[in-house]
Amino acid sequence: MKERFHIFQFATSPVCAPYRIWAPGKQLARHENLKVTAFEQMDGQILRSLLEDGDMLIVQRVTMSRKFFKLLTAVNRSGILLVYEIDDDLLNLDSDSRFARTVPGDFSDRIKQAISCSHAVQCSTHHLARVISEFHPEVVVLENQLEHLPLLVDKNMQDRPLIIGYAAGEHHWLDWQTVKDAYNHLIAELENSGHNIETWIMGDKAIYDSLDTQNKKYFPLASREDYLEMLSCFDISLIPLSDSLFNRSKSDVKFLESASRGCAVIASTTVYSDSIRHEQTGLLFSGQREFQVCLKGLICNPARIPQLGKNAYNDVKKNRLLSRHINKWEATYRSWFENKNALLSNVPAKQNFVVSGI
Known part of the structure; x- marks a missing residue:
């Protein structure tokens, strides 16, 4: 078993990343024999470092594309686990919502393709886990928690609305x-x-x-x-x-x-x-x-x-402070790494579909 475990985190959502990427990554990096590299752009230097030293890549809310498919292929060949991070049911958008009207018509299909081709999935709620478990066998719930609390200040409600x-x-x-x-x-x-x-x-x-x-x-x-x-x-x-x-x-x-x-x-x-x-x-x-x-x-x-x-x-x-729950995040990642060969073997067949129109 490798003593030093290197996790790469690819953050794509500024709104969700503080809870799903940045705060957990910061606390995990304090743990012995864990290294965390978080980034928002996948440039050549990051990719080389990932392929040379990475054990796990966590990607956030990524849709299937030719570029992402090439990344999937590269990490699979290198024996790197790819974990899909999702904290909204992007498969079942409200059709009348503004968000649904701003995304491409095949948005949910591409999300599902990207999830299906990942080795494991982490999500924020049990209801979302049940949705994803209908087509992916390896889903774990890591709930949102607060990184810290400010001091509670008494609200002066006198002489104001x-x-x-x-x-x-x-x-x-x-x-x-x-x-x-x-x-x-x-x-x-x-x-x-x-x-x-x-x-x-x-x-x-x-x-x-x-x-x-x-x-x-x-x-x-x-x-x-x-x-x-x-x-x-x-x-x-x-x-x-x-x-x-x-x-x-x-x-x-x-x-x-x-x-x-x-x-x-x-x-x-x-x-x-x-x-x-x-x-x-x-x-x-x-x-x-x-x-x-x-x-x-x-x-x-x-x-x-x-x-x-x-x-x-x-x-x-x-x-609900993250410090009380971060051990579950670490245990989940270490468990996936210990079962790495089984998780890696589940994916190639899924990756053989024809990526057309992307």
């Missing part, structure tokens, strides 16, 4: 539709009765435009650091999700991020029922009426907001 925030990103209009009418009706009712409320939307301008209230602010997409700083300003963080096949495979990372900033979270039961303890670490809803009950309850009883935020923060601190 209550801030309700939705960090919507770019592609969450369909999710917002599940609560839009309920939100507008409730906020109008509460503002008319004298409640001082502001709604902050980050990312999706259409969601901001759909708000009936004048007490609203819009913030464009920002760096990860600025996004997390924005969460610190939210008193209540909204996380609605439509119950779609694509969404069911999502991770709970939005809860982890909001909890890390002491927000009181109101989230859909889709995905978040496995992470949030209702009335303890956040509030869960499964329809517009439940959503209104949760939101109105917090707005009318603001003393509950910091307590829910503190509970969520402490729950994440106790259970």
Whole structure:
């Protein structure tokens, strides 16, 4: 058995890489007899180093192409394990979503080809693992965790509006539709009765435009650091999700991020029922009426907001820091390496398909 194990990580998604590539790689590199090389561009120098010294290559959300097929062939001939990293169900995009409209028509097929030709797959949720296991035999769940927590700062809620925030990103209009009418009706009712409320939307301008209230602010997409700083300003963080096949495979990372900033979270039961303890670490809803009950309850009883935020923060601190889980990542990689010959032998037949039209 080789004493020194060299892992190469190919990051292609700036949004997902901090949880799936950068943070795990940094912590793994501290382990004895492990070396990690992470990169965003596969240039000639990286490729030579990989083929000369690599034991495993982890690729993130790559579609099948002639270039990728050549890489597959090279690593297979060199006896290097290729692990496919995926943290969204890119095989089952919501057809009406903006993201689905921006990718080529054969996008999901190419994702499936790339996964099928890899030796192993790591993903972020059990639901996604079940989807991939239908056509790939070697799938392991490595859940998203937080690399670190900032200090929890008490929110001074006196003499200012209550801030309700939705960090919507770019592609969450369909999710917002599940609560839009309920939100507008409730906020109008509460503002008319004298409640001082502001709604902050980050990312999706259409969601901001759909708000009936004048007490609203819009913030464009920002760096990860600025996004997390924005969460610190939210008193209540909204996380609605439509119950779609694509969404069911999502991770709970939005809860982890909001909890890390002491927000009181109101989230859909889709995905978040496995992470949030209702009335303890956040509030869960499964329809517009439940959503209104949760939101109105917090707005009318603001003393509950910091307590829910503190509970969520402490729950994440106790259970969801990467340092408590990194040994599973290392054990998974070492297990794959120990079974390297079996994993390598499974793939050549899959790689013999004709790569046409790529």
